[in-house]
Amino acid sequence: MLPKHLIKYFLFRILILLATIFTAFTITFVILKIMPIDIVNNIIARSMAVTGAALGDPEAVRRMYEIYYEIFGLKGTFIEQYVSFLNRFLTMDFGISILARPATVQEVISYRLPWTVALLVFSTILSWVIGNIIGAVVSLFEGSKLSNILQSLAIILYPIPYYVFALVLIYIFGYIIPLFSLTPIRLPSNIFSLEFIITVFRAMTLPALSIIVIGALGWWFLSSRAMALNIISEDFYLYGEIRGLPKLHLLKKYLLKNILLPQITALSINLGTIFGGALLTEILFNYPGLGTLLYQAVNAGDYPLVLGIVSMSIIGVAVATCIMDLLYPLIDPRIRYR
């Protein structure tokens, strides 16, 4: 059985988590409400403009507006709408997406979630692993040629805006050397076939590459190298060396283990953000992920969909942070519950 103070701490942490999610949701809702877009008006007005025909009876038009406001949950005062959306949020049922009507928000998200998760989990973890390992290894050879080249490369790659890099990738691999097709892909039904792997590879390589190269060689590399250098100067590392432990053992047990613990926190927050999608990357690569969907929804003022995706992201990040806070003491023996 857990000690009393631990239970108290756990409960408090979960309370904070709920409060965070609630506040973030409220902020999003308020901002969405301030947004000068009335999607019902937008949709009807657009149809009317294209029709070019008189709508005739003003009463009928007014009724039409009313019906739509009702269907999309946009009826009533600000507070009423807030309560209704909060209710939807609590049941995690965001109702019908206005853009994709009559599909529900969950349905629309579920079409794209696998893509986003596949891309971002894959590329985030890969860049995390690569960046940290390179960072730690390079710190062992601090001052050598390899270290200098890698460091310079990272310093140059880190600040390149990734959309510039993405564009370069598209032009090189989509056009000059058309290795990767730019057309959307079709997933084979058999997910265990070679064809499936090739198809997914084709669709994901370029966007993943753009994230991995910049992520791995940028932030992860720089931060892990910084921490590794920090650890190398610590007494326990020196004592490890004095005890004549093999280099590989030092790298694994002394360097990486101590670097990875704080980096895991950063990774978990990063993984939490995947539910928001990678907006610019997805738009640039025409990738069918949540980011593009969110952008479309924001543009159109599709409240349920925006709130659905943003809430997922909020919950993702908040829960990831909370879980890390709770689990961290288990992973890192130095930290205790406060």
Added chain:
Amino acid sequence: MRKNWLKHRLSIYVLVCNFILLAVLTIPNSFTVTAMPQLPIPPGIPRGDVLVIENGVVCPGGWGPDPYQFNYYQVGWATACTGFLQTGCGSPLWYMNLTSGELILWLTEKPPIYSTDYKTLWIMLRKGISWSDGHPFTADDLIFTIEYCRKYPELGLCNVRITTNVESVRKLDDYTVEIKLKEPNPYYHYEWTMRHYGWPVNFYVIPKHVFEKIEDPVKYKFYPPVCLGPYKIVDADPTGKWYLWERLENWWGTKLLGIKPSPKYILFVALGSQERSVIAMANNELDFTEFTSEYVRIIMDRNPYAWAWNKRDFPWAWTRDEGTRELVFNILKYPFNLTEVRWALTYAIDYKVIFDAYKTPDGSSIVPNPLPVSRFYPLEQLYVSGLKTELMKYNLDTTPPSYIQDYLRVLGLDDAITWYKHDLEKAEELLKSVGFYRGSDGKWRLPDGKIFEVNLISLPGAEFSFPLVHIVADQWRRFGVDVKLEVIEAYWDRVYSHTWDVAFEWPGGGFPTLDWWETPREWHSKNCVPGARLPWVGYIMCYGLPPEKIPEGVRKNIEVAKTVFPDREKLDNLVEKYIDTPPWDPRIVDIVKDLLSIHLKYKFWITVFSPARYMVGNSYCWEGWPTLKERYAEPKPYCSSFLFTILGLKPSERCPIKESTTEPAKVPKGLTVELKPLVSEYPPTVTPTVITTPTMITITVVEERTRTIISTITTKVVEEVPTIDWTLLITMALVTLVIGAAGGYLIRARKK
């Protein structure tokens, strides 16, 4: 010694880097990599069996959020990106042949038959038609459609439009339907005729046997759709990026009319951006799409198989779009309620700059248009040339550049009519006449001393608004007007908030028929009642009315100015007459002329041009795209009439084919009839002998003279495609040089 070597090492590094880059970039290029099409089609289907269409500009964001939504009567444009319209899945009763204005009898055997008072419409359906699931198509389906819309207010627009227009609907026999209208309306058949888009412009018939089982019309998705067209949907991407349609082998059209489309499969893809479309078409992964004038020159350079409107010759531009591009004034708001201000802003625009901005290397561009009427047969001859003397009063440019005149002549248009003169003096004079004055900073001030500000709004996605709005904003600013340009995503919502001054729109235009189009119908002041939401036509219906008559929705948001409009009554009368006159009646010509004269006099909108659109087909795999010479269909890839483009295609020898037929399936001649709906006193089934009133059009219009003049124009030859893309390489090399130099500096710095 060593240090010296170090110094050189930097430059060696950079040089080596650049050489490697150059090698990487050039080697594959010089071997000309043959791009393997990697289309999202099921395995085993050869490229030649698939027609790949990008439907581009109309879908919001290029793709639909829910790909399985085909219940098109629901609010929004659910089916916009699916190929639903283009494949004829949503089939109308009639198509309009947009190159001639003739009706194409599709699901019907006859043109619409009106009663003499235009309160009843009889529709005679074709016998033997079946839905794609084999169920026969009858009058019940049509009646069910109308009743379905009437029954559910949740369907919104569909419900509103049926309840406003239709009194009752009745089945005379299995193939004859009688629609009773609430008011006399000789235009009602347009609601069932596919002219330029599809729903919400016109209605489709929905299958009764499917929809009658539906309890909640809001939740129903109608997937897979049951169609009347020659294709059925096979598969759709869950993320809406593509839709694959397969030819229906037992289609009623093949049996009844002998039409069998050539492509076995049609793939509609969303590529997301023009760049990607260019690259895809250059790689022959795309067969048809629309480009903007910037990108069309790129694709014509990159792919020798790319065909524009006149194959690879002048003119590439297709200028027969039904809409004209206008800058619409918020005429309820001061100072835009003043005709002088509107004209002054018109004269401050230099159309030659706009022409140049849209110009492509071959010399084709937009068509300058002083009137909100489409510039093609017969509207050009009837109205634009017809109002020439009127137009000349308004300072028309009498000495346009010769290249613009030549261009107009090639298109068969009146080369004397270009646009208003860029006349800043006159504009200045007009503004001063209403009390405006220039401040010391050169900016215009309102009489009360405030700076004259114009809030110009535009859609971001509409490629035709760009760069027009930017150029106009720039020119007005040069003239001393403070322009605030806003490019807004939720444009329509903004328009309906009435809080803008000038908006980019396309309320003008027209079809190759005698009547202009629907917009003047709403100009009647009876539409301006307090409770109404103003339909989007620039508020002409409210112009000149006292502010208290203006709808509250408007008054809530803007301060409505008092306006003197002496022609208000005249306009109302004209609109009444316009509504009562059938579209095929020659008397309508004079009415429209008068309407246009009023419009011209008060300059409610600045009609800037008829757009030049660049519809590019890739003839690598599919040939027979409609061209200037073989103008059998409209080339717009997102409109319903694109079905006829599909029917005109045949495979080239270059791509492997398996199941596509080698011949195009042209529409038989007998299907198209002149747009002259029949007028009868009795329902057709009651008296089989239909009495047609002989209302022949007595105006003789000059046939377009396109073909004969082409040879007189010097066309610019498109340069040969270079195998190695040097400039790009140099760009890349320079970028790496900069990066390399910085990197090298760092490396050297550390070495010290």
Added chain:
Amino acid sequence: MNDEVLRIKNLSGGYLVKRDNTLDYIDAVNDVNIIIKRDEVFGIAGESGCGKSTLLKLLYGYVKSPLIIKKGEVLLSESTNYYLNILSLKNEEVKKKIWWKYISWIPQNSMNVLNPTIRIKDHFLEILRMHMKIERDEAHKLIVEYLGLLGLSKDIVNAFPHQLSGGMRQRIIIALALITRPKIVLADEPTTALDVVVQRGILQWLGYKQRELKNTMIIVSHDLSIHAMLSKRIGIMYAGKIVEISRSENIFEKPLHPYTQLLLSSLPRLGDKSLRIGITGSPPDLIRPPLGCRFHPRCPYCIERCIIEEPDLTEAEKDHFIACSRIEKR
């Protein structure tokens, strides 16, 4: 019987440091000669920065940039007549053959020297597997047994370093150094981080262990009281040189070198109420050490010869070596 364990011969070493684009050599250890015998606790004392720790590092063969060896040998008596020069071996060889087999190390600053992310037993396991090639399970048993022998609780085997007190950690470190029963144990300021009470306990324990295992121990500390407690012989170091070596009684009872005298006089003694006199001045800059006797700028008995001539370590009395020109002359 040869009871020599380690012979340090003319050992000189220091640090190469780059400052403002000039390479400076810090002369940390200069011409040191010591012979260390079996079963002996040898103390090295001196002010901070006099090169004690550097000397220890050189003895251990832990030579890593910027530390370099200038000249000299560290001879380890492997068998009766065979000496192995540690400094001639390659880095890897030293690591494999010498460390923890012949020489082990008790580091300074016990608070931070244990890897915080692995358990105590893992620290032992590492050494056993690396230096003794003992398999995991066997090693585990061995560790528990060993810790029991040392009088440590079995529970700490599974503890993480931060869960232990400073004294406990220090014990663990000492245990780590002794587990392979090396001939020589080097202790670099073994108890500086601890409070006096714990310090005393640890030192007693260390002395007890040494007597039990009968190995040689070299203790480096600036704290003379530690030496008083443990060391049998003491070498006093000043500015990279050994200035006096003798048995600890000699050093404490009748120090000969003026530096030692001053060092001792600054040490509080029981019952002595006179004011303690510190040594005036500060240790010399080892980049440019003073000519002649390195202590002469601070030496109260400085004569002309001290400035000119560098004194050698000579045996002034029996087993009492001293490097001072004045004494030599006497």
Added chain:
Amino acid sequence: MGVRLVVQGLFKNIIKTRKMGLKFKAGATIFFVIMIFGLLSFLTPHYHSYWYHFPQAHPPSLQSVDFIFGTTSNGRSVFWSLTNAIVNSLIIAVVTSMLACHIGLIIGILSGIKGGVIDKIMMFLTDSFIAIPGLPLTIMLAMILKPIINLFLLGVIISIISWPWSARMIRAITLSLREKDFVIFAKFSGMSTWKIIFSEIFPHILGFHATNIINTMLGAIGAEVGLAFLGLSIIEMDTLGTMIYWIQRYGAILQNMWWWVVPPIATLILLFLSLYLVSTGIQEFLNPRLRRVK
């Protein structure tokens, strides 16, 4: 926790790498050159803002200053656009960094020093802002403020998503400082909280704060380019983002108009590079621990 270790790591790392001074010099030099370029914008001729004033898509030539970098597809001088873009982008960057960093500084120090309930509330607010996905939030705000958008407001929008990170970092540093002897000593000697903040904590945070300002500038420039990419920046003005937006819009890369493509992208990369180098350089320069090592 992780953040704190990263920050500490960065600090220590910089102490270790002795040649950072060169990085600072290199960064400052590049930045200086870019700034000089930007200052040229004060000489911008009035006709620069006009479209089609120059021939379209004219390659670079030396006939006049306007043509040094050629002209764009809409007949504007790339040279003048670039000089203006640099200034405008830097204005956005400075506004953002000033706002975000100082809000972060105040909140971070307060919650770090005060602890308890204040800390809990502030951190939970910060966490809430961190939990909302950044770019969508910016997009929404940009859309709300579109009718009245200007450079300053754009800066405000971007700073809304950047302040929480500053606050967290500053708090982490303050927390570690709070445990330090000198702060405890100051506290025991009866110094008031504000005095402690200003005399004991602040000097130690200053180094991080300076680098944070520059890093935020870097982030703001990047965020502006991202917004512009979606058409949500101020398209009427020249910024680095809108320059890239127009390049994209006119397909300049595919049209091989390298003279239009290279300047903004190269400037962007160089600006990022220089700011990054300067920020690492400043860390080295202002860190008191580093000074001791020297």
